[in-house]
Amino acid sequence: MxxxxxxxxxxxxxxxxxxxxxxxxxxxxxxxxxxxxxxxxxxxxxxxxxxxxxxxxxxxxxxxxxNPKITIGFFGLMSFWALKEYITIIDTRRADHRALLWAFLCIPIQYYWVLSKWYLMFLIFIPVYMFLFIPLRLVLVEETQGFLAATSKIQWGMWAFVFSISHMAYLSVMPxxxxxxxxxxxxxxxxxxxxxxxxxxxxxxxxxxxxxxxxxxxxxxxxxxxxxxxxxxxxxxxxxxxxxxxxxxxxxxxxxxxxxxxxxxxxxxxxxxxxxxxxxxxxxxxxxxxxxxxxxxxxxxxxxxxxxxxxxxxx
Amino acid sequence: MRKIIRIIFFQLFIRPLLVFFVGVRVSGRENIPLNGSFIIAANHSSHLDTLVLMNLLPVKQLNRIRPVAAADYFMRNPIIYFLSCLFFNIIPIERIKISRGNNPLEVLLAALNRGENLIMFPEGTRCKDLESGEFHSGIAHVAEQLPQVCVVPVYLANMNRALPKGEIFLVPFICEVHIGHPLWLKGTKEEKMKVLKDEILKLKGNAKW
Known part of the structure; x- marks a missing residue:
């Protein structure tokens, strides 16, 4: 059937x-x-x-x-390319390096929630956990000049190109x-x-x-x-x-x-x-x-x- | 054996890393001479520079290209020295204690005479921006001794954002490589270096980032 x-x-x-x-x-x-x-x-x-x-x-x-895994991987790659193009055109500080690395690392994590169909985690991972984590990571660098701007730029990039795009992947696995x-x-x-x-x-x-x-x-x-x-x-x-x-x-x-x-x-x-x-x-x-x-x-x-x-x- | 390891390392690891992960865009690839000796002269802002420049060449030429590297930096630790020789085939030259016995010029001329090509960074170290860095005259000395060797000016953009000085993790920023026409430098030492620097600055003008 x-x-x-x-x-x-x-x-x-x-x-x-x-x-x-x-x-x-x-x-x-x-x-x-x-x-x-x-x-x-x-x-x-x-x-x-x-x-x-x-x-x-x-x-x-x-x-x-x-197959569905390829679909999820395809959108993951789209997120990766989009985020890369985005951080290339915006101004970033030397101090943002590690936070940017984390922004990229959250791509496989976010798409893993899609793959495992963990709906709640898929919904809150970036808006809650990564939202709090990025400023935390930036503060460890002790560079306060441009802190808020850097935080928002990275968060906006993660929201638009990882969180948002991953909705298409989640839609593809809906019954x-x-x-x-x-x-x-x-x-x-x-x-x-x-x-x-x-x-x-x-x-x-x-x-x-x-x-x-x-x-x-x-x-x-x-x-x-x-x-x-x-x-x-x-x-x-x-x-x-x-x-x-x-x-x-x-x-x-x-x-x-x-x-x-x-x-x-x-x-x-x-x-x-x-x-x-x-x-x-x-x-x-x-x-x-x-x-x-x-x-x-x-x-x-x-x-x-x-x-x-x-x-x-x-x- | 080392040659085979180097080719496998570049084809299987470095090339996919640069093409798919970092996304390096090259313009003017046709300006790299297919035969004859040449020196690639580029601005230097990251360890990524050497990888990108070596990767520009066809596989056949990979074992003929020698990045010129600072002995005090790359020989500070035997493991780093071994790996940089194995994978990148560096020529270590002395930056600090130069004597008649370890004259860097002799080493470079010998390599070019053996039919090897060089990668040199005239700034002498990794600099944040091209304008402030003073060009060292090593290339002018080589051109003086071997006038038939041409110098290929290259501008590398965004490398220091992808892998800044003092950072071990690579963040994928889109990088650009702008390769200029080969130059046969003439005139005095200062004139030669000025022509080279102007060419690289001109290439910088074409860069998007």
């Missing part, structure tokens, strides 16, 4: 994978056609972006499909919901596809119709046309992904809209972090996108919110 349930839920992964491959084939075709027109010089960046999407999709779906085919795994797909679609749609709407800037000091590309067009079209397009979830149509629109709003603000908050650190993007890991963090920034906000909505309403 378990075998059949597993097969059925992995058939959801294949369907979602097919959908994503379809979208990517379509985008590649559009760019291929555009490259034959006079618009060709403008397609270079788009081409790099879509190529990276292909690679990211392959990695993500393989990580989800192979099947009632009589539906949906499971934590398919909800994770819903969350990730909707979040990334929201990023792309906001970009497309903003580029095509963007006039009125919102918060230009933080992110010059964000426009109210991009915001409304992006969030609303994300919510409607999410109806195509309803097969991954136990949602009714209204619920699906509601949760997708929450993801769209959270993703928008996640993006803005990370843009402010980058601006504070004085860089444009987090690195050159992914051609056309910047670093791993540039892809994860919306998920830092959407993952914990969607996870706790699901935990409240469905588990």
């Amino acid at each position: 378990d075998k059949i349930a597993m097969l059925l839920s992995s058939s959801l992964v294949y369907q979602a994978g097919g959908l994503v491959v379809g979208i990517l084939v379509f985008s590649s075709l559009v760019i291929w056609i555009l490259a034959k027109t006079p618009l060709a010089p403008h397609t270079q960046e788009l081409k790099a972006r879509v190529q990276s999407w292909w690679i990211m999709a392959v990695f993500f779906f393989s990580a989800i499909l192979v 099947k919901i009632g009589a539906t085919l949906a499971s934590g795994q398919s909800l994770l797909l819903f969350l990730v596809i909707v979040t990334q679609a929201n990023d792309v749609l906001q970009f497309i709407w903003g580029k095509s119709f963007g006039r009125h800037k919102i918060l230009p000091k933080v992110s010059p590309n964000k426009t109210s046309e991009g915001f409304w067009g992006g969030t609303l079209s994300t919510a409607f397009l999410s109806l195509f992904l309803r097969f991954l979830t136990p949602f009714s149509v209204v619920e699906c629109l509601f949760f997708a809209y929450c993801i769209a709003i959270a993703g928008f603000f996640g993006d803005l908050v990370m843009a402010a972090v980058k601006r504070d650190a004085g860089v444009k993007d987090y690195g050159q890991m992914i051609p056309g996108h910047g670093g791993v963090l540039d892809r994860l920034n919306s998920l830092c906000y959407t993952a914990p919110i969607f996870f706790h909505q699901m935990a409240y309403f469905y588990y």
Whole structure:
């Protein structure tokens, strides 16, 4: 019986994978056609972006499909790369060295709680124990100059890139919901596809119709046309992904809209972090996108919110 | 035997550590000469520097590259000396008590004449920033004696954040390596060192961090 349930839920992964491959084939075709027109010089960046999407999709779906341990390890690696990019761009003091080492050490520990499904520990380890431990470790160095700033920077990094990202890993090990085919795994797909679609749609709407800037000091590309067009079209397009979830149509629109709003603000908050650190993007890991963090920034906000909505309403 | 141990150590341990854990980004790798003698001259802020620079070279060249190291530091303890010779193939040179018998220049020229290449840190010790450190003239002396040897300027960024002086644990910061065009230094000793320092400062301008 378990075998059949597993097969059925992995058939959801294949369907979602097919959908994503379809979208990517379509985008590649559009760019291929555009490259034959006079618009060709403008397609270079788009081409790099879509190529990276292909690679990211392959990695993500393989990580989800192979087995749950690989999924958890995959998000652990994402946390590692994101935290590394984050501490590289911010200012750190020589005195922060050991505390930063502990911030990295808490990645395997946090993902171990996921692996062992110790829910309470997963929830409190970083917000309680590490929150108290980081200032404790910093105080041992006896460097009070910049103490509070260093503490908050490290805590924020651990929260956003370890705690928050690990919610996706925990979602992937959540069980099947009632009589539906949906499971934590398919909800994770819903969350990730909707979040990334929201990023792309906001970009497309903003580029095509963007006039009125919102918060230009933080992110010059964000426009109210991009915001409304992006969030609303994300919510409607999410109806195509309803097969991954136990949602009714209204619920699906509601949760997708929450993801769209959270993703928008996640993006803005990370843009402010980058601006504070004085860089444009987090690195050159992914051609056309910047670093791993540039892809994860919306998920830092959407993952914990969607996870706790699901935990409240469905588990 | 030592050569095999060194190659295994680099391929199995150092390379994965630098590529996947630290995340070292290299620009200008094509500027490293494939044949002919060269000296790699870089700024020095961390023990990581030597590992990163040795790792830039293809495996075949690994046993031909010799980091020039301070005898007073690396020979202070026989175990450290043994390990740094085994894994990193260092050339210890005297920094403090220089005499006719242990003239560092002779040792370096002999190594270059044997067909080995050198890694040198003209600052002479690990410095926090490039601007304040005075360049020592060792490289100029070598270039004077062997004008056919070229000097490859390299700027290493963020190494001292990943592994600062006096720290034994590595924290993964993304590090950058900027390799400049090879130089054949001309002019007086001071002119030579000034050209080299200016080149490294220019590379620093390209660094992101």
